[in-house]
Amino acid sequence: MQPQKLVEDIIKEQSLIIGEQLAKSRAEDSGAVKFKSSKINDFTIQQENTSKVIEILIEAYEEIFGQASVEVCLDVMKKYPIAEMGIVLPEHIKLSTLVK
Amino acid sequence: MLNLKKILTILSIGLFSAYTLLWLWLSFNADPQSQLREYFSDTYGVAACFGGIVGLLVSKKWGGLSSVVGRSLIFFSIGLFNQFLGQVSYSIDYYLLNIENSYPSYGEIFFLSSIPFYILGIINIANASGSKISMRDYKNRLSTLLFPLIMIGISYFMFIKGTPFEEFDLKVNILTFAYPIGQAIYVSLAILAYYLTMTILGGAMRKKVFFILFALLFQYAADSTFLYKTINETWYAADISEYLFVVSYFLMTIAFIQFLSALEKFKKPD
Numbered sequence: 001m002q003p004q005k006l007v008e009d010i011i012k013e014q015s016l017i018i019g020e021q022l023a024k025s026r027a028e029d030s031g032a033v034k035f036k037s038s039k040i041n042d043f044t045i046q047q048e049n050t051s052k053v054i055e056i057l058i059e060a061y062e063e064i065f066g067q068a069s070v071e072v073c074l075d076v077m078k079k080y081p082i083a084e085m086g087i088v089l090p091e092h093i094k095l096s097t098l099v100k
Numbered sequence: 101m102l103n104l105k106k107i108l109t110i111l112s113i114g115l116f117s118a119y120t121l122l123w124l125w126l127s128f129n130a131d132p133q134s135q136l137r138e139y140f141s142d143t144y145g146v147a148a149c150f151g152g153i154v155g156l157l158v159s160k161k162w163g164g165l166s167s168v169v170g171r172s173l174i175f176f177s178i179g180l181f182n183q184f185l186g187q188v189s190y191s192i193d194y195y196l197l198n199i200e201n202s203y204p205s206y207g208e209i210f211f212l213s214s215i216p217f218y219i220l221g222i223i224n225i226a227n228a229s230g231s232k233i234s235m236r237d238y239k240n241r242l243s244t245l246l247f248p249l250i251m252i253g254i255s256y257f258m259f260i261k262g263t264p265f266e267e268f269d270l271k272v273n274i275l276t277f278a279y280p281i282g283q284a285i286y287v288s289l290a291i292l293a294y295y296l297t298m299t300i301l302g303g304a305m306r307k308k309v310f311f312i313l314f315a316l317l318f319q320y321a322a323d324s325t326f327l328y329k330t331i332n333e334t335w336y337a338a339d340i341s342e343y344l345f346v347v348s349y350f351l352m353t354i355a356f357i358q359f360l361s362a363l364e365k366f367k368k369p370d
Contacts, residue, residue, distance in 0.1 A: 017167060017227075017228050018162065018163065018168075019161075019164070019166065020163060020167075021163065022363065029366075064303045064362075064366070065228060065305050065306075066300070068229050068230030068300050068303075
């Protein structure tokens with residue numbers, strides 16, 4: 001599983017809800033990523049630990065619509081194999097929430 | 101230093117205050133048939149125009165048509181702007197074409213079309229607020245049918261039952277059904293949106309989303325008061341129902357500005 005793809009999918013899905021500008025700024029301001037250009041898929045992950053990146057990203061979006069924003073992130077993660085998600089899932093989010 | 105949010109807030113409060121003071125003055129100094137009341141009645145729609153423009157400006161900052169929140173703000177704005185266009189239409193009939201009581205006129209197209217736009221706005225903001233998550237529960241799916249049916253039933257008994265349809269032409273009869281039913285649908289969806297999202301919506305947007313739903317409830321109250329007074333032939337220009345519209349337009353405008361202030365909150369300080 002490529003963390004870059006997962007993070008990109010989360011940011012893209014959030015941009016469909018809150019707009020690309022806010023979705024990117026939340027991701028960047030949280031310290032999870034740094035964008036190299038205006039393209040939504042052109043960024044570098046700023047943390048070594050993928051689980052930490054996902055956690056920071058979810059917390060950043062949670063500040064906007066609360067649990068509703070968290071669910072958007074989880075819906076993205078549900079599209080990935082559950083075995084892979086178990087490795088990157090933040091500790092405070094149970095694996096059972098990813099079961100479809 | 102004045103930023104966009106402050107400028108819009110000052111303008112909307114100024115506009116609301118001006119019409120409030122005018123309405124209060126008319127309430128104590130002008131009899132129901134006074135021409136001065138007609139001027140109030142024919143111009144307060146400018147508050148809806150201003151609100152609609154504000155909403156469109158704010159929607160752009162939320163991604164416009166490309167995002168769910170942006171789309172909801174656009175739909176709410178168009179709905180609000182159509183209130184202004186409806187009023188302008190009747191003013192054209194009265195002042196330019198010298199038609200005194202032109203109901204039902206083409207202005208009703210604009211007033212009526214506010215309803216589907218409000219409905220689309222509510223559906224989109226509810227989606228952004230997590231309503232789809234709540235809809236996974238079958239009880240909540242049932243409530244999506246029950247809420248509108250109950251409101252339509254109440255509206256039927258309050259505004260439609262007992263109407264002597266044979267005394268009016270087809271256009272009037274269609275509007276007699278369309279307004280209460282349409283308004284019942286949008287207000288029930290606003291209540292439903294609150295019900296479906298109250299446990300899942302959080303963050304900075306919680307209060308702002310609920311405030312925009314409240315503004316819609318208030319507009320429904322204004323619409324219902326207007327309908328009730330019209331049916332009972334107690335309506336007159338610049339009466340309480342028209343002031344309630346002024347208040348509802350102001351509340352919607354403030355709701356849009358709240359969405360703008362949320363964006364400022366998320367900006368990282370330099």
